[in-house]
Amino acid sequence: MKKIAIFVEGQTERIFVEKFLIEYFGYYKIELELQKYLGTKGIKFLGKRENPYAQFFVLIFDVGGDSTVVTALKERAENMINNSGYSYILALQDLYPRKREEKNIVIETFGKIFKDYFFADKLKLILAIMEIEAWFLADYNLFGRISPLATTKLIQEKIGVDLIHDNPESYRHPSSIINQIYSIFGQKYKKREKQSYQIVYKIDFPFLICTEIILDKVSSLKYFIDCLDMSFS
């Protein structure tokens, strides 16, 4: 069974990636394990979706608030690839708070950090531009499913954001756009666990994954899918 790890920088990303994999590959193909890094307290085992028929095992590793995706990768990648049989490790993080024009420097610097490791080509950095919330916003009907007060039309009227025609990667701070949308129906987007599940489980994944016009616009989401295809091939 092929083993892949995906390092994510927080709870929202962890919940999104778990759901995304199930939607993209289907339950029958993958086995999932979820872990969270807790600093000196070690690693918390968050759960496992076992599947004796799975072709792929995926570890989703949430680095939590006390480390970063790249630090966790630097500390663990060699052992995971050398001794634990992982074929690829994907590192998913937001480009924010770095600026859009700094994207290439971030990618080049990532390359420099790992250039001397024999497994450098097994590591892939995926930068959500500017935040993973941009991928949520790409599903422009998502918020109408959360509240009838948040249709694309009402969102445009109330906060001046055209979700249908905008490229969500053009937003400087996508999570603050989501917060503004939530304010339309009297809530705040605080990224709490329950809220992350609420928003992720309302996403129309087939729409995100299969709509060409969306993938053409949201290049970082497309790159994430390309990396998954490459790792799982």
Place this chain on the structure above:
Amino acid sequence: MILTKVDYFENKGQDNYWEIKDVNLGMFSLIIGQNATGKTRLVNVISGFAKMLSKKIPLIQTGNWNLKFRNQTTNVDYEYHLNISKGVVNLEEVKLGKKLLLKRQKEQGELFSNTKNKMIPFNPPEDELTVHVRRDVKEFPFLEDFLRWSNNFHGYSFTNVKPDHITIPGKSEILLEDLSTTPYLLIEALKTKDIIKTIKQDFSSIGYPIKRIAVNPKKITGASNDILFATVWENDLSCTTDQLSMSQGMYRAFSLIIIIEYLLRLKKECTVVIDDLGEGLDYQRSSKIIDLLIEKLDKSQIQLITTSNDRFLINAVDLKNLNLLERKGHFVFSYNYKNSKEKFDEFVYTGLSNFDFFSGKMYKEWSQS
């Protein structure tokens, strides 16, 4: 006035020579370095200078301080150079920008008189600092700046705070000298409105939720007077916990929170140095305490200089606030944003934690290796 730069050496040319160079400081600075690099020694260099200036300790026998200060009110930069050897002041020099305000070698010197608008000669005893022999608020106001700074300097060691170590302050100035005066400082603090409420909030915010704080006298065998002990009532306990029953980490955090809140309410410009911040606290609380201090002191008049090796504490601060000490033999160099800007800026793009910057020595030529 805040301290902005430290260069120091002692015993040059001798076996016990020691030098530290290029420590650049801001309103908040975290000094990090491996064990035995010189963090505590740096703290002692700064504290020693301040305490000598404020006459809390006698003249240090040997040392060469080259310090820079910034007067935040007037936006002027001072440079103070002091060389003492075997208890004799060999050199004392103060500059305001490029303008010389004081130059003195042993018993010969001259200092700038504001009222006469020229340098005037003076002959201080060779074992005294100028601030201790020539004071005049109108004629030599710059000397007052240094005295004010040294009188409002507070140096604490987080590691030395122990629940069973209580200092009974003989006079009120000693209250702020040490973190071991906590119960007595609490009594003083109680006179200030709402302070207990804030202390409870702060203590809760770092993971010690409490509903009550009190100070109780206790009779101790052999002591002529009752000794005061602090007590807290934690939210999830049905009884109070006196300071002797608190863990070291808890009591250290408690003492620090009280003193910082007290200093904030004095609304005075001051420099606070804390050695080994976070020592004894678990990782969540050590990063929370630094977050709390940064938030509380933001826009205050308190300059905070701390040392630590705590990974989570280092990760919790802005990289630009770090001084990374590296020692080669007798010489310690401090890498910081001012002297290694390119490396600091480059590191931001790595996505790594601050601790990697330190542990991987990435403040040096990592990317070209």
